[in-house]
Amino acid sequence: MAVYEHSYSRYPGPFTPAWSRFLVLPRFAFKDVFKSRLLVFFYALSVLVPVFYGLAIYALNNLEVLDSLGNAGDELGRMLKVDETFFSVFLLVQSGFAFWLTVFIGPGLISRDLANNGLPLYLSRPISRAEYVLGKLAVLLLLLSGITWVAGLLLFLLQSSMAGWEWLAANLHVAAAIVVTSTLWILVLSLLALALSAWLRWKVVAGLLFVMIFFVGDLFALLVNMLFRTEWGHVFNFDQLIQIVAASMLGIRPPDGPPVWGCVLALLLFLGFCLLLLHRKIRAYQVVS
Amino acid sequence: MNEHAIATRPGVAATTQQIARADETVVFDNVSKFYGEVLGVNRINLTLTSGIIGLVGPNGSGKTTLMNLMTGLLRPTEGTIRVLGIGTDEPTRLFRLIGYCTQWDSFPRGVTGYELIYGLLRVHGYPHARSDELAWEALERVKLVDAAHRKVAGYSKGMRQRVRLAQALAHKPRVLVLDEPLNGLDPMARAEIIGVFQGWAAEGYHVIISSHILHEVDMIADQVILLSGGYVVAEGEIGGVRTDIEEHPIQVLIRCDKAPILASKLFEHDHVVEVTMHDDRDGLLVRTKDANRFYLALNELVLAHDIEMETITVADADVRAVYQYLIGTEGEATR
Amino acid sequence: MSTTIDPVAGAARAGGDPTGAFGIDWALIRRQIGGILRLEISKNLIGGRALILYVLAFAPVLLVSLWVVVPIDKGLGGPASGAAIFANIFPFYVRVSVYLSALLLFMSLYRAEILERSLHYYLLTPIRREVLTAGKYLSALIAMSLTFALSTALLFVLFCAPWGVGELMGYLFRGPGMGNLLAYVGIVILGCAGYGAVFLLAGQFFRNPLVPGLVLWVWELINFLLPPLLKKISVVHYLRSLYPIPVVEGPFAIIADPTPAWLSIPGLLVFTSLVLIAAGWRARRIEITYGGE
Numbered sequence: 021m022a023v024y025e026h027s028y029s030r031y032p033g034p035f036t037p038a039w040s041r042f043l044v045l046p047r048f049a050f051k052d053v054f055k056s057r058l059l060v061f062f063y064a065l066s067v068l069v070p071v072f073y074g075l076a077i078y079a080l081n082n083l084e085v086l087d088s089l090g091n092a093g094d095e096l097g098r099m100l101k102v103d104e105t106f107f108s109v110f111l112l113v114q115s116g117f118a119f120w121l122t123v124f125i126g127p128g129l130i131s132r133d134l135a136n137n138g139l140p141l142y143l144s145r146p147i148s149r150a151e152y153v154l155g156k157l158a159v160l161l162l163l164l165s166g167i168t169w170v171a172g173l174l175l176f177l178l179q180s181s182m183a184g185w186e187w188l189a190a191n192l193h194v195a196a197a198i199v200v201t202s203t204l205w206i207l208v209l210s211l212l213a214l215a216l217s218a219w220l221r222w223k224v225v226a227g228l229l230f231v232m233i234f235f236v237g238d239l240f241a242l243l244v245n246m247l248f249r250t251e252w253g254h255v256f257n258f259d260q261l262i263q264i265v266a267a268s269m270l271g272i273r274p275p276d277g278p279p280v281w282g283c284v285l286a287l288l289l290f291l292g293f294c295l296l297l298l299h300r301k302i303r304a305y306q307v308v309s
Numbered sequence: 310m311n312e313h314a315i316a317t318r319p320g321v322a323a324t325t326q327q328i329a330r331a332d333e334t335v336v337f338d339n340v341s342k343f344y345g346e347v348l349g350v351n352r353i354n355l356t357l358t359s360g361i362i363g364l365v366g367p368n369g370s371g372k373t374t375l376m377n378l379m380t381g382l383l384r385p386t387e388g389t390i391r392v393l394g395i396g397t398d399e400p401t402r403l404f405r406l407i408g409y410c411t412q413w414d415s416f417p418r419g420v421t422g423y424e425l426i427y428g429l430l431r432v433h434g435y436p437h438a439r440s441d442e443l444a445w446e447a448l449e450r451v452k453l454v455d456a457a458h459r460k461v462a463g464y465s466k467g468m469r470q471r472v473r474l475a476q477a478l479a480h481k482p483r484v485l486v487l488d489e490p491l492n493g494l495d496p497m498a499r500a501e502i503i504g505v506f507q508g509w510a511a512e513g514y515h516v517i518i519s520s521h522i523l524h525e526v527d528m529i530a531d532q533v534i535l536l537s538g539g540y541v542v543a544e545g546e547i548g549g550v551r552t553d554i555e556e557h558p559i560q561v562l563i564r565c566d567k568a569p570i571l572a573s574k575l576f577e578h579d580h581v582v583e584v585t586m587h588d589d590r591d592g593l594l595v596r597t598k599d600a601n602r603f604y605l606a607l608n609e610l611v612l613a614h615d616i617e618m619e620t621i622t623v624a625d626a627d628v629r630a631v632y633q634y635l636i637g638t639e640g641e642a643t644r
Numbered sequence: 645m646s647t648t649i650d651p652v653a654g655a656a657r658a659g660g661d662p663t664g665a666f667g668i669d670w671a672l673i674r675r676q677i678g679g680i681l682r683l684e685i686s687k688n689l690i691g692g693r694a695l696i697l698y699v700l701a702f703a704p705v706l707l708v709s710l711w712v713v714v715p716i717d718k719g720l721g722g723p724a725s726g727a728a729i730f731a732n733i734f735p736f737y738v739r740v741s742v743y744l745s746a747l748l749l750f751m752s753l754y755r756a757e758i759l760e761r762s763l764h765y766y767l768l769t770p771i772r773r774e775v776l777t778a779g780k781y782l783s784a785l786i787a788m789s790l791t792f793a794l795s796t797a798l799l800f801v802l803f804c805a806p807w808g809v810g811e812l813m814g815y816l817f818r819g820p821g822m823g824n825l826l827a828y829v830g831i832v833i834l835g836c837a838g839y840g841a842v843f844l845l846a847g848q849f850f851r852n853p854l855v856p857g858l859v860l861w862v863w864e865l866i867n868f869l870l871p872p873l874l875k876k877i878s879v880v881h882y883l884r885s886l887y888p889i890p891v892v893e894g895p896f897a898i899i900a901d902p903t904p905a906w907l908s909i910p911g912l913l914v915f916t917s918l919v920l921i922a923a924g925w926r927a928r929r930i931e932i933t934y935g936g937e
Contacts, residue, residue, distance in 0.1 A: 123854075135759070220692065222759050225748065227854050229696060232744055236700070239740055243704065243733065247711040344933065382764055382932040404770035411768075413934065415761035417683070419691065425765070431679030432769045434672045476765065 045155025066117035070171035081182035104270040126213025127226035143304035160210035169202035197269035211294035218301040255286040332394035340388035349374035361510040363530030364519040370536040372519040408482035423457040447479035466493035484515040564592040564620040680779030688787035700741040701795035723804035723815035730803040731889035746839035751847035774924035827888040838879040841919035882908040
């Protein structure tokens with residue numbers, strides 16, 4: 021008679037909630053990211069800019085500080101105003117930091133799992149493909165949010181607290197612009213980086229292609245505009261599209277390019293394309309042709 | 310037992326085999342390899358003549374490093390290696406004589422089994438007809454003819470292992486270096502491949518095989534070199550090593566409710582050489598020279614004293630334990 | 645199972661000739677390079693890496709094809725004015741498409757195989773590492789030159805095409821067109837050779853060649869702003885000296901004397917050879933430690 025020794029028993033303890041399970045991925049990814057001193061330095065640098073902006077807001081709202089600077093303070097007060105342009109420049113600078121951070125972090129997020137056949141390991145756990153992508157996306161979303169819209173909103177609140185609630189009420193569109201354009205930019209960067217990371221096992225090539233898409237896109241846009249005497253070539257120039265959206269929300273003069281609806285449509289189509297690329301590549305098995 | 314292979318260490322008297330001609334031996338002369346501050350192998354002195362030689366050691370013991378050094382994929386930090394009289398920095402001569410089946414389960418992207426073997430033979434410099442002939446011969450030898458035109462990426466693990474073997478022996482080298490060559494092979498394929506190795510060794514060629522499974526090497530090799538922590542810790546005929554292992558007492562871990570009683574009763578048996586009580590007095594570690602008699606006695610004691618058993622585990626069944634026994638604590642035998 | 649062994653080793657078995665000049669078996673080296681080309685060229689022309697190469701080479705061709713067929717005013721200057729537009733776009737084409745393709749293709753020659761853990765197959769063959777390097781370089785150069793020579797020729801012809809076939813043929817075969825076209829194709833091939841050698845070497849030194857690649861790219865992009873002495877430390881400066889149709893570099897450009905063709909072509913070739921020698925020397929020191937990648 022066969023005797024079965026039932027030595028295995030199910031784990032009886034509590035489970036983490038299903039909705040938050042994807043956060044395991046960023047938790048480990050952050051450890052990896054902050055192992056690099058260069059990235060820590062770069063991230064610190066990108067946090068310093070909002071600090072500098074905060075000091076500027078404080079100074080511009082504080083007559084005593086401006087007075088203590090003498091003529092330079094008067095000059096500063098005349099030249100600098102905390103308005104839509106102030107925040108648009110802030111967004112532009114932080115977008116640059118976000119771009120380079122993505123160049124160095126994004127391309128390795130999925131490609132390393134693919135190169136080491138790690139995808140089936142993740143997807144054989146109670147985690148879906150969407151949650152896997154969300155987990156990887158969260159790494160960039162959290163990091164980039166910290167230096168873009170979160171920092172921007174903090175500056176906005178600082179200015180509101182110093183300039184009064186009238187200023188806040190009159191400039192709510194600025195807060196909306198900070199959140200919307202930062203989110204769009206972060207999504208473009210993150211989804212593109214993940215899509216490339218999923219399709220190219222070598223993160224260096226994925227990184228190179230990421231940079232190429234932006235830089236070559238700019239030049240391609242110029243070529244299209246030159247040959248066809250149009251402004252629609254800028255649909256290949258994502259940073260220009262974002263700037264047009266931001267300018268229209270902030271109510272300042274937008275750079276040359278298609279109308280806002282065209283920019284938003286182009287960006288949404290591009291995001292959809294990135295999601296399609298991820299959908300086709302993120303699978304728990306490998307197809308050998 | 311053939312006496313083709315020998316291995317020497319500093320302080321070991323030279324034997325007659327050492328006088329073998331340099332162009333017939335693989336010689337490691339005081340070879341060390343460090344990866345930065347990490348030790349790969351240290352002060353290796355070996356002279357290997359023809360026959361099947363087993364490199365045995367636990368994972369991380371330096372087997373692959375030794376093989377990579379022998380085939381020029383790594384450069385020694387110190388010392389020199391000569392394969393049949395040729396330095397490992399002379400690829401044009403060395404790789405006509407040597408074939409290496411690595412343990413890396415990776416291949417150039419998109420190639421078929423035939424394309425891999427044929428393409429590399431063309432890089433050897435063989436013309437088309439000869440490359441084609443040698444490629445098919447090698448694929449035939451590892452029984453991969455039917456799958457030759459399929460992509461290697463679609464092969465099973467065993468097939469990938471066989472195509473690596475085919476790549477190593479396609480140009481008919483005089484020295485075959487095989488890193489864990491039987492991994493992934495089914496019993497039939499193992500038997501066939503072992504037959505090939507033995508045939509080659511019988512014809513006077515060098516077949517150097519690594520494994521972390523002593524039993525596997527026992528079946529193939531006449532001579533064995535035991536590595537641990539980057540050092541050669543034992544070498545010689547396999548029979549001697551086996552005897553050592555057979556005489557090596559096994560350790561059994563027992564957890565039960567009457568450990569002190571069990572310990573005292575076990576001491577009455579002459580095959581029990583040592584009993585160590587756990588601090589909580591619910592467990593004991595027994596060393597016995599005769600496992601069969603020990604288990605019989607244990608059954609009787611459990612029934613006689615109504616002992617409730619929680620765990621009975623052989624504490625040193627793994628290979629590492631055997632090496633621990635062979636090399637002493639932390640490899641002190643060689644340091 | 646057979647256990648027959650062919651113990652004969654050496655070039656003779658491989659059907660090779662005895663050693664030739666400098667004690668080197670040149671026939672064997674030719675065969676070995678042929679073997680590498682067989683394995684590598686298809687790798688460079690098919691697959692994901694090649695797809696990026698094709699996009700960079702042929703996306704402008706597609707765009708200009710569209711420009712040819714779209715009915716917009718292209719001026720009355722005829723094919724010569726089309727060639728002038730091409731001449732103005734060509735420096736960007738070299739700095740962007742050619743440069744980035746070379747970066748991708750040549751730096752992958754060793755680095756991608758280390759990542760895929762397949763470089764050891766080459767290193768276990770009886771081939772000198774210098775010959776392996778030369779073979780790999782040649783394979784990528786052939787693949788890239790074929791792609792970009794075709795792309796350049798198509799671009800040139802397409803820019804000259806909107807004024808009709810008769811005008812185009814006249815410009816190409818009875819005017820300066822064919823000479824200009826061949827000069828541009830030659831420049832592109834020289835660019836592939838020069839950049840390729842640099843990136844082959846960079847791929848051996850840097851685990852992540854992205855950073856040096858991008859730094860050098862910026863250097864080449866801002867070349868027109870650099871002082872004359874610094875201009876000369878760039879591939880693009882020597883290529884510009886060969887442009888058959890002069891290009892205005894813009895109001896901020898600093899003018900430097902162009903290097904004559906008789907100096908720039910051999911200069912580039914010597915530079916390429918020196919870099920390749922360095923790459924071959926470096927290849928001799930390659931060790932297989934895949935775990936460290």
